[in-house]
Amino acid sequence: MDATLVLGQQGRLVIPVEVRAALGLAPGDRLHMRVSGQRVVLERPQDAVAELRGLAHQVPGSRSLVDELLAERRLAASRAE
Structure with a gap:
């Protein structure tokens, strides 16, 4: 469906x-x-949440994103010293 606003x-x-x-x-x-490049995207909040949950579902349960983030932050902090 196309529409002009x-x-x-x-x-x-x-x-x-x-x-x-x-x-x-x-x-x-x-x-x-949200702005994506030169596009404006409108979506219902529940659809945005469902999309994020779908992305998170692809992460294996054995992988800890929190641990990875902490490791990245610690590395960045040690380089800044």
């Missing part, structure tokens, strides 16, 4: 009714906005 005087966008219906959006719903 017009930026209003106060910087507001109106999402066309067809798009809102297709996405199940209702007045008062919150959307997360």
Whole structure:
């Protein structure tokens, strides 16, 4: 589905009714906005969370991202001394 939006005087966008219906959006719903290169991405917070959980699910249970982060920080700190 394609739609053209017009930026209003106060910087507001109106999402066309067809798009809102297709996405199940209702007045008062919150959307997360992020900039990806030259694109603006709008998504429902629950969809963003589901995407992040999917990415985290790919990390093997035997791998500790916290331990890796701490090791990187310790290495960076030792280089700064």
